Amino acid sequence: MSRVLIVGAGIAGDCLAVFLGRAGWDVTVVEIAPGLRTGGQTVDLRGGSREVLAELGLLDEVLTALVPQRGIAWIDDRERRLAAMPVEAFDGRGFVSSEELLRTDLARILHDAAAPLVQYRFADTVERLTSTADGVRVHxxxxxxxxxxxxxxxxxAHSRTRGLTFGPEKNFRRPLGLAHAWFSLTEKQDTPTLDGWYLVHNVPGCRSVEARPGHRGEQEIGFTFAATDLPARAGRDAAIELLEREFADVGWRTAEFLAAARAAPDFAIDTYDQVHLERWSAGRVVLLGDSAWCASPLSGLGTALALHGAAELAQALASAGVRRHPDALGNALAAYESALRPxxxxxxxxxxGRVRMVAPRTALGIRGTALLMRAGQARLLKPVLERLAEGRGHD
Ligand SMILES: Cc1cc2nc3c(=O)[nH]c(=O)nc-3n(C[C@H](O)[C@H](O)[C@H](O)COP(=O)(O)OP(=O)(O)OC[C@H]3O[C@@H](n4cnc5c(N)ncnc54)[C@H](O)[C@@H]3O)c2cc1C
Known part of the structure; x- marks a missing residue:
């Protein structure tokens, strides 16, 4: 057994490509986008990401790409601070950690490591999967x-491989009630500076507008609003019209950001969802990353799980010796799942309350969140907020 197809050149796919390429597998990666997908906001190295990147020998490179951030601040429509939390507040492990890099940079580092080892088919995808006596025929x-x-x-999260193997997305998707749009804003001479601060402007009605510093002077912009589905999956113009309606009455730099969204090359929008499946494999098809278990960006662990999942899958395939003993594949996939499931x-x-904390419903809720962020840094309440920040919202 040696030929593996990985569908998706994202964080999980390219990380697995490095592991399997180095282990001697004949790896093909098919990616629907015409090139490596860039964009996205920051990801951090908590939840064990550091260890997997170190195992791959990529940690030093990742550490050179860290975004210089001073902290997170909740602001009103005139950019007056309601609360602020510097990076140092929780020894570098608060809501904004001292070890964050742009998703773009992590994706590029993994991709550069994988590229010499594997073949890429960009601008393509799987149309049909058919089981054969000893493999899968991929159309x-x-x-x-x-x-x-x-x-x-x-x-x-919207995996086609999952759809072809396990059935329609509606059977596995659990919307959390929010949607998020994001893109990069290239800094021009008159762009107000963030001075290293990640600024969050919450607005009643479960909405927020966010700007955070990028790595090369750009700003990463986000819009969060209440939605369980997006008719706007139809395309960018429809998505931006939706944002324009949702945020028509919002101050601060919202109008500037909405205008910039139309021209941004990396504009993207999605709902905050989770994916729950009873099993992650069927025969010779196995799911990895958001396609199998999306925990949502609110968990703060999407990247860590993707990296860990890739490491566990590679390890399970190696331990069971499936390259020489194809019959061991079922056991290897079961071992991968039981190691990662907990x-x-x-x-x-x-x-x-995690969802409401990101996007409070009322003005009172916004003030309450700001109060929690301020008071939570005081000695007495620190352990409570520390737990929230460290776990960033999961149990
Ligand atoms: C451009 C982008 C920006 C993101 N930004 C953020 C962010 O700011 N914050 C956050 O928390 N999470 C973000 N995410 C999600 C985050 O990367 C994942 O939650 C996490 O890293 C798990 O990684 P994954 O590899 O499972 O999924 P992803 O990183 O989403 O990668 C999936 C890959 O599969 C490709 N793909 C999709 N459909 C097909 C298909 N039919 N055929 C072939 N390839 C396909 C996609 O183009 C993508 O390259 C972003 C994802 C992308 C793609």
Missing amino acids: FRSGDAEEFDLVVGADG RVTAAQKLLP
Whole structure:
């Protein structure tokens, strides 16, 4: 057994590509986008990401890409601070940690490590998967067909591999009630500076507008609002019209950000969802990352789980010796799942009130959150907020 197809060149897919490429597998990665997908906000190295990156020998490179951030501040529509939490408040492990990098940079570092070891098929995807006596016949959208020994679906929360193997998304998706749009704003001469601060402007009606410093002078912009589904999955224009309606009455720099969203090359929008599946594999198809267990960005652990999942899957395949003993594949996939399941289940258990904390419903709720953030840094209440910040919202 040696031929593996990984669907999705995201964090999980490219991390697995490095592990399996180095272990001698013949790896193909198919990615629907025309090139490596960039964009996204920051991810941090908590939850064990550091250890996996160190195992891959990529930690030093990752550490050179850290974003210089001074902290997080909750502001009103005139940018007056309601509360602020410097990076140092919880020894670098608060709501904004001292070890964060842009998702773009992590994706690029993993991709550069994988590229010499594996083949990429960009701008393509799986159209149909058919089980054969000793493999999976993959029909690509481009019209090609090839046989693989193993197919790994690492194609994100809206996974096509999952749809083809386990059924429609509605059976597994649990919306959390919020949606998020994000893009990079290239700094121009007259762009107000963030001075290293991640600014959050909460607005009644479960809405917030956020700007955080990037790595190269750009600002990463986010809009959060209440939604369980997005008719706007139809396309960018529809999505931006939706944002314009949702945020029409919002002050601060909202109008500037909405105008910039139209031109941003990396604009993206999605709902905050979780994905719950009873099993992550069926025959020779296995899911990895958000496609299998998306815990949502509110868990703060999407990247850590993706990296850990890739490491566990690679380890399980190696330990069972499936390259020489294909019959051991079932045991290897079961071992991967049982090693990872407890970690995933814990990450998916969001603390009560976690969703409302990100986007309070009322002006009172906004003031309450700001008060909690201020008071929570005082000695007496520190352990409570520390737990929230360290776990960033999960049990
Ligand atoms: C561009 C982008 C920006 C993101 N920004 C953030 C962020 O700011 N904050 C946050 O918490 N999380 C963000 N995420 C999600 C985050 O990366 C994941 O939650 C986490 O890293 C788990 O990684 P994953 O590899 O399972 O999924 P992802 O990182 O989402 O990767 C999935 C990959 O599969 C590809 N793909 C999708 N469908 C197909 C298909 N049919 N065929 C082939 N390939 C396909 C996608 O283009 C993508 O490259 C972002 C994801 C992307 C793709």
